[in-house]
Amino acid sequence: MNALGAHLRDILAREGEITVARYMAEALGHPEHGYYIRRDPLGEAGDFTTAPEISQMFGELLGLWCVETWERMGAPARVVLAELGPGRGTLMADALRAARGRLAFREALALHLVETSPALRAEQARRLAGARAQWHEDIAQLPPGPTIVLANEFLDALPVRQFVRAPAGWRERVVVWNEDARHLEFSAGRSATTENIPSLPREAPDGAIVEFAPAASALVATLARRFAAEGGAALFVDYGYALSPGEARNWSGSLQAVRRHAFVDPLSDPGECDLTAHVDFAALGEAAQIAGCRAHGPVTQGAFLSALGIAARAETLAATAEPQARAVIAAALHRLTAVREMGALFKAFAVSDPRLQSLAGFP
Numbered sequence: 117m118n119a120l121g122a123h124l125r126d127i128l129a130r131e132g133e134i135t136v137a138r139y140m141a142e143a144l145g146h147p148e149h150g151y152y153i154r155r156d157p158l159g160e161a162g163d164f165t166t167a168p169e170i171s172q173m174f175g176e177l178l179g180l181w182c183v184e185t186w187e188r189m190g191a192p193a194r195v196v197l198a199e200l201g202p203g204r205g206t207l208m209a210d211a212l213r214a215a216r217g218r219l220a221f222r223e224a225l226a227l228h229l230v231e232t233s234p235a236l237r238a239e240q241a242r243r244l245a246g247a248r249a250q251w252h253e254d255i256a257q258l259p260p261g262p263t264i265v266l267a268n269e270f271l272d273a274l275p276v277r278q279f280v281r282a283p284a285g286w287r288e289r290v291v292v293w294n295e296d297a298r299h300l301e302f303s304a305g306r307s308a309t310t311e312n313i314p315s316l317p318r319e320a321p322d323g324a325i326v327e328f329a330p331a332a333s334a335l336v337a338t339l340a341r342r343f344a345a346e347g348g349a350a351l352f353v354d355y356g357y358a359l360s361p362g363e364a365r366n367w368s369g370s371l372q373a374v375r376r377h378a379f380v381d382p383l384s385d386p387g388e389c390d391l392t393a394h395v396d397f398a399a400l401g402e403a404a405q406i407a408g409c410r411a412h413g414p415v416t417q418g419a420f421l422s423a424l425g426i427a428a429r430a431e432t433l434a435a436t437a438e439p440q441a442r443a444v445i446a447a448a449l450h451r452l453t454a455v456r457e458m459g460a461l462f463k464a465f466a467v468s469d470p471r472l473q474s475l476a477g478f479p
């Protein structure tokens with residue numbers, strides 16, 4: 117058993133059970149043994165590959181989206197440009213390069229990165245040398261003022277709570293230690309408490325799992341209050357869903373673990389694999405609106421990047437590329453936008469100051 121597994125077993129010996137949200141928070145963010153704390157998990161040699169690591173086009177288009185959003189905000193003389201969970205810093209490096217020609221924007225911006233991983237902060241510092249970035253643990257530490265936020269595959273790493281429909285009623289889903297089998301396992305918890313949780317669906321069958329992401333909703337609400345007061349917008353790209361009222365749900369929850377580009381058991385090796393849950397964009401839209409902001413989308417990543425002009429950008433890059441590089445650009449365009457690749461599962465969703473009636477890329 118690894119160090120994090122032993123730590124969790126000690127907690128469970130004392131407390132009996134921990135919520136799925138606490139398990140996720142410990143597995144990803146434990147200050148010593150958490151998955152993100154000491155490693156760079158990205159890329160072919162790591163556990164998973166993200167859109168900015170597939171092609172420079174992704175970060176470049178998001179950079180131009182920031183410039184355009186800043187113009188729609190009235191081109192304030194000072195703007196906080198923040199990225200949440202910047203990974204290796206690739207997206208921001210590409211975004212800043214694409215925005216290089218827009219001098220007034222470059223002069224207005226102050227770059228702030230919200231990142232908890234020391235290993236990835238070091239990588240970001242290397243790639244963004246010269247950008248005068250400042251790092252923070254939490255969005256609460258961002259300086260005041262008009263703000264533009266980017267976050268790719270960030271919300272899916274925030275802890276979710278799960279509730280399971282047991283014969284005796286709803287129970288919070290928990291993680292326990294099975295001493296006989298000597299492993300962690302899921303269980304229906306002791307607590308029937310569902311306070312602070314929106315209503316649970318009456319039509320759910322026995323065994324159904326329903327998920328809520330209070331940390332993601334709280335983050336969106338905090339940003340929304342800030343944008344309503346001081347101006348700004350946030351763009352989130354992530355995989356997730358937006359159920360319309362009455363639409364059929366999946367009753368198995370979406371918590372998943374990935375290691376070396378393959379799905380693994382989320383409990384088998386805590387701290388050694390990435391844990392994520394699909395983002396509930398409808399819930400985030402509601403959180404934004406309650407906090408006084410406008411929600412945009414979600415739209416599919418394919419539609420969003422197409423509306424921002426990814427096909428033309430690919431053509432421009434290909435025009436001066438060697439044949440082999442041209443094939444790489446075409447493959448990246450396909451991977452980012454095709455429905456069977458990342459184009460439909462991933463979605464773009466934005467929250468803005470209500471005075472911003474429209475944002476680039478959203479119909």
Ligand SMILES: C[S@@+](CC[C@H](N)C(=O)[O-])C[C@H]1O[C@@H](n2cnc3c(N)ncnc32)[C@H](O)[C@@H]1O
Pocket residue numbers: 144145152158166167168169200201202203204207230231232233236253267268269270273274
């Ligand atoms: C899946 S990676 C995405 C990286 C990057 N955005 C990309 O697209 O390549 C998640 C990122 O969020 C960071 N992260 C995870 N949980 C965080 C938290 N609670 N606060 C700040 N950063 C977090 C990770 O360290 C990592 O940089």
